[in-house]
Amino acid sequence: xxxxxxxxxxxxxxxxxxxxxxxxxxxxxxxxxxxxxxxxxxxxxxxxxxxxxxxxxxxxxxxxxxxxxxxxxxxxxxxxxxxxxxxxxxxxxxxxxxxxxxxxxxxxxxx
Amino acid sequence: xxxxxxxxxxxxxxxxxxxxxxxxxxxxxxxxxxxxxxxxxxxxxxxxxxxxxxxxxxxxxxxxxxxxxxxxxxxxxxxxxxxxxxxxxxxxxxxxxxxxxxxxxxxxxxxxxxx
Numbered sequence: 001x002x003x004x005x006x007x008x009x010x011x012x013x014x015x016x017x018x019x020x021x022x023x024x025x026x027x028x029x030x031x032x033x034x035x036x037x038x039x040x041x042x043x044x045x046x047x048x049x050x051x052x053x054x055x056x057x058x059x060x061x062x063x064x065x066x067x068x069x070x071x072x073x074x075x076x077x078x079x080x081x082x083x084x085x086x087x088x089x090x091x092x093x094x095x096x097x098x099x100x101x102x103x104x105x106x107x108x109x110x111x
Numbered sequence: 112x113x114x115x116x117x118x119x120x121x122x123x124x125x126x127x128x129x130x131x132x133x134x135x136x137x138x139x140x141x142x143x144x145x146x147x148x149x150x151x152x153x154x155x156x157x158x159x160x161x162x163x164x165x166x167x168x169x170x171x172x173x174x175x176x177x178x179x180x181x182x183x184x185x186x187x188x189x190x191x192x193x194x195x196x197x198x199x200x201x202x203x204x205x206x207x208x209x210x211x212x213x214x215x216x217x218x219x220x221x222x223x224x225x226x
Contacts, residue, residue, distance in 0.1 A: 099145075
């Protein structure tokens, strides 16, 4: 079983719609969780950290469910510029810098 | 956020040659640098972790004699792909962290094509 699993997609979504991604992780001792965004042939960029209490940043909401070991990302009022691959990332329990990456979920926003 | 500069952004080389990729932290001291590799449609895979002044720690399955990592200073780490083969063609990316930072910062990545 992969350490971090995501649905690869692609998710084809009309502009303005709401879309949600889930990600599961295998190590219950993982401490930190993130969503990164990666555009084609570019480096990943941090979108947001994920906290146990859930957190929101504009149109983006991230939630963590430790009991079920999954992380979610919700994008509301999607824009064309949201088209990208969204990577779920978990840190190794013994290191806050060593990142374990999901393979990513590709999102395509259509006009 | 902090800036990490990675060069070159792309390189094409012949089979059997060596390629050096540089990763520099421009405005902070990177005590730890990570080197990742990403094949198309796959996740980033950690290759090795290097701490300044000490030998790199390689992940299982990564040949340390083929992927030479040097982290001689707090602002520079290099990855040398020796005797490159077409199967080494990939997207290589570094990230740097420091004890005072809450996240690691990424270089722009290097797309290596071995022909």
